[in-house]
Amino acid sequence: MIEYPLLLEEFQHLLKANALKFTKQRELVLKFLYENEGHYTPEDIYTLLKQQYPNINIGIATVYRTLSLLETSHIASSISFGVQGKKYELGLKEHHDHLICSKCGKIIEFYDETIEQIQEEVAKKFNFKMTDHTMKIVGLCENCQ
């Protein structure tokens, strides 16, 4: 896993390269994702940040804007749940897919090389230029069955 200072530096470069500014709020969102392994909604992140840094002002809109920015820059990635809600995680780890418990919402990550290969083949077969791929297995986790 990348060290935080390096990640931060990468983020700052990215901002500079796009004539964007480095702000406390943007850093906090990045740091949150780095320090909290797992998957969070924008609302989660907003609430937890406010709680953790009561003296820093941050608005929900800024969290949304920053998450979009991070996702576009491939620093974070999101998975969506049915029609409403999207959860974000740091997207720098090796690509992986998700198992999702439909009862408790628990998310488990997994990786399978064969699946990755087949996805590439399928895209090729249909002349798709693949930019992303996701696989979700929904069901009941061990505890919820």
Added chain:
Amino acid sequence: MIEYPLLLEEFQHLLKANALKFTKQRELVLKFLYENEGHYTPEDIYTLLKQQYPNINIGIATVYRTLSLLETSHIASSISFGVQGKKYELGLKEHHDHLICSKCGKIIEFYDETIEQIQEEVAKKFNFKMTDHTMKIVGLCENCQ
């Protein structure tokens, strides 16, 4: 592919079994999905039905309610797009996955036996009781590249 009269009968049985009523509106939604191969948003279905049957009253809420009913009953299935929007299709065909063009929205279906198998194995490995699984490959289709 199942014949429409059979599908209709199955739907009617299902309604009866749950003490639900067979209505023109519910039938129209079912029929729409049967006759129009492809993937549609509730809004699409609503608009096209109004257009096709100007003399029948149907509200958007009813379309939503019927689609939920059909999905719960495994007669229809849906895939979601990012944060907003969900598209429905008749869910009776053999299970399949989707390639989605991020530019034009085109959807291509595919099926791969190996993927299916691996999904089962992964679920088993994590003691998940799998109820559903989806795979989406996002990219640019042949025309949009």
Added chain:
DNA sequence: CTGACTGCAAAATCTTTGCAAAGAC
């Protein structure tokens, strides 16, 4: 007849936007 279903409009969710004030460079 009775209870479920419908359309409508209002409410609920989640996300984005407009704008004046604040902050980065």
Added chain:
DNA sequence: GTCTTTGCAAAGATTTTGCAGTCAG
């Protein structure tokens, strides 16, 4: 100083709900 970013609240987009009238069985 200039130009971007921020928080706020208002607006949007999509979906759900409450309700009184309507309809299937």
